[in-house]
Amino acid sequence: DQQVKQNSPSLSVQEGRISILNCDYTNSMFDYFLWYKKYPAEGPTFLISISSIKDKNEDGRFTVFLNKSAKHLSLHIVPSQPGDSAVYFCAASDGNNAGNMLTFGGGTRLMVKP
Amino acid sequence: GAGVSQSPRYKVTKRGQDVALRCDPISGHVSLYWYRQALGQGPEFLTYFNYEAQQDKSGLPNDRFSAERPEGSISTLTIQRTEQRDSAMYRCASSALGGRRETQYFGPGTRLLVL
Numbered sequence: 001d002q003q004v005k006q007n008s009p010s011l012s013v014q015e016g017r018i019s020i021l022n023c024d025y026t027n028s029m030f031d032y033f034l035w036y037k038k039y040p041a042e043g044p045t046f047l048i049s050i051s052s053i054k055d056k057n058e059d060g061r062f063t064v065f066l067n068k069s070a071k072h073l074s075l076h077i078v079p080s081q082p083g084d085s086a087v088y089f090c091a092a093s094d095g096n097n098a099g100n101m102l103t104f105g106g107g108t109r110l111m112v113k114p
Numbered sequence: 115g116a117g118v119s120q121s122p123r124y125k126v127t128k129r130g131q132d133v134a135l136r137c138d139p140i141s142g143h144v145s146l147y148w149y150r151q152a153l154g155q156g157p158e159f160l161t162y163f164n165y166e167a168q169q170d171k172s173g174l175p176n177d178r179f180s181a182e183r184p185e186g187s188i189s190t191l192t193i194q195r196t197e198q199r200d201s202a203m204y205r206c207a208s209s210a211l212g213g214r215r216e217t218q219y220f221g222p223g224t225r226l227l228v229l
Contacts, residue, residue, distance in 0.1 A: 004156070032215050043118065043205060043220030044157070051215075089156050093214065099170050100214050101147065104156030 003027045004092050006105035013112050019077040021108050023090030026071065031095035034102065035064060035075050038087045047088075048075070052095075080112045116140070118221035120206050126227045127196055135191045135224045139208030146189050147218060148181055151203040157220075163189060164212045196228045 005024045013019045021035075031052040036044035050057040050064045050073065057064050063076045077084055090105040119138040127133050139146045145164050149157035159173040165186040174180070178196075183189040193200055203225050207218040 006156075009154075036220075041222065043207075043222050045220070046217045049215070091156070097170075099162055100145065100209065100212070100216060100218070101159040101162060101170065101173070102157075102218065103159070104149075106155050 001026075002106075003030075004090055004103050004105040006088075006090055006108050008108050009106070010109040010111070013080045013110065015082055015112055015114050016079045019075075019080045019084065019110055019112065021075040021077075021088050021090075021110065023073045023075075023105050024071060025073075025092055027092070027094060027103070028071070029094045029096050030092040030103075032093040033064070033066060033073050034091045034093075035062075036089040036091060036104075038089065038107070044089055077110075080110075082112050082114050085110055085112045118206055118208055118219050120204075120221040120224050122224060123222065124225050124227075126229065128229050129196060129198060131196055132192065132194045133196055133226065135193075135204050135226070137189045137191070137206030137208075137221060139187065139189070139206070140210075140219055141187075143208035143210050143219075145209045145212040145216075145218075146183055147207040147209075148189070148191050149205045149207065151205055151223070153202075157205050160191070193226075196226075198228050201226055201228045 034049040035047040038044040091102040147162040148160040151157045161171040163183040203223045205223045207220045209216040
């Protein structure tokens with residue numbers, strides 16, 4: 001039972017345009033959400049996060065939106081650059097857990113074409 | 115500064131053999147996490163430590179899997195009597211203070227192939 005789902009395995013976008021990556025979750029106890037970015041042969045690196053008390057968090061070209069009622073979050077990249085080409089993982093943290101184990105989605109491969 | 119390192123980067127073993135995967139977290143980091151990532155999927159939690167204490171091992175798939183962090187720094191994930199279904203990327207991550215919303219820094223992973 002996948003608690004975090006990324007339904008698009010891949011996305012292709014033209015340089016300069018907006019990239020929108022989507023993520024859905026089922027566990028209502030998730031209260032903190034993150035996006036990680038992964039280049040080939042490297043580990044995932046943290047990109048941006050959002051707490052469930054917010055509906056938007058912005059960091060430069062990256063904005064994450066959270067819709068709690070729909071259990072949906074999205075990552076917007078504007079403008080997209082070729083260097084953004086990577087696999088993006090959505091992850092969530094359960095407020096009931098004392099620890100910080102993350103539940104990840106399956107990832108979306110973003111390709112930004114020059 | 116040095117990030118999280120893992121060794122070996124690749125391990126090929128025969129079914130039935132034991133393997134030990136090592137993780138060197140960022141120096142001074144309190145928390146250390148192990149995840150397993152199957153091809154085309156996201157990382158899946160296995161276990162984590164605060165200092166040398168194993169706090170949660172609910173993600174370990176069965177009793178062939180074990181982990182330790184005896185001195186609160188380097189950690190070893192051991193898989194006994196490996197099976198082909200154990201083939202995956204094994205990732206280690208660490209965080210500074212063990213807080214709930216701290217950033218986890220991932221290593222490059224160990225790709226395990228069981229023949």
